[in-house]
Amino acid sequence: MDMLLYIGLTILVFVLMEPITWATHRYVMHGFLWSLHRDHHEPNHSKLEKNDWFAFIFSIPSMLCFYFGHMRENPWYYCLGTGILLYGIAYFFVHDIIIHQRVKWFTRSKNRYIRQLRWAHKMHHKHxxxxxxxxxxxxxxxxxxxxxxxxxDDLNNNSAQRQ
Ligand SMILES: [Zn+2]
Ligand SMILES: [Zn+2]
Incomplete structure (x- = not known):
């Protein structure tokens, strides 16, 4: 039974990480840490960006959770740490690979969610x-x-039907 609770909490943490990351991006990265995020908004990114420091910074809370989980022998910390870590991996996968294509995977994907992600983030980078x-x-x-x-998609479908 405990196992289900642990998995549930891990999923909850993962889901909550999205609004937390939204707020961090909105108020911290575009706020007092803009100096680290700025080069990610420049049209030509270099291979390594100052912005990559955030990957390191954001891994600290997760590492601390695993540390405390181990020291205090408390499994709840592991759930927290795992939820944050999984979000970090998903974030890297979506933002750095799927959107910015730092690794050339899925570059031709027609998947609707992938196209939505790319469009939404393109609008972010417009600024x-x-x-x-x-x-x-x-x-x-x-x-x-x-x-x-x-x-x-609707426009494409309509014009395809007319032909
Ligand atoms: Zn930004
Ligand atoms: Zn970006």
Whole structure:
């Protein structure tokens, strides 16, 4: 029974990481740590960005959870640590591989969710400065960006039918 609770908490932490990351991106990365995030908003990213420091910074809370879980022999810390770690992996996969294609996988994917993710994040990168941003989330795509992809698909379907 405990196992189910552990898995449930891990999933809950994973889900909660999206709004937490949204707020961190909105208020910290576009706030007082803009100096580290700025080069990610420049049109030509270099191979390694200052922005990559965030991957390291964000791994600290997860590492601390595993440390405390071990020291205090408390499994709840492991759930917390695992939820954060899994989100970090998903984030890297979606943001760095699928969206920015730092590794050339899925580059031609027509999958609707992948196209939604790319469009939403493209709208985020449209803004080169820290202010007036939009679309700060990562795994969850807001409705207006999903709607735009749906409109594109509907248009394509209609023109395909007419031919
Ligand atoms: Zn940003
Ligand atoms: Zn980006």
């Amino acid at each position: 080169l400065g820290p202010e007036n941003g939009e679309s700060f989330g990562f795994l969850y795509v807001e409705k207006k960006y999903r709607a735009k992809i749906k409109r594109d």
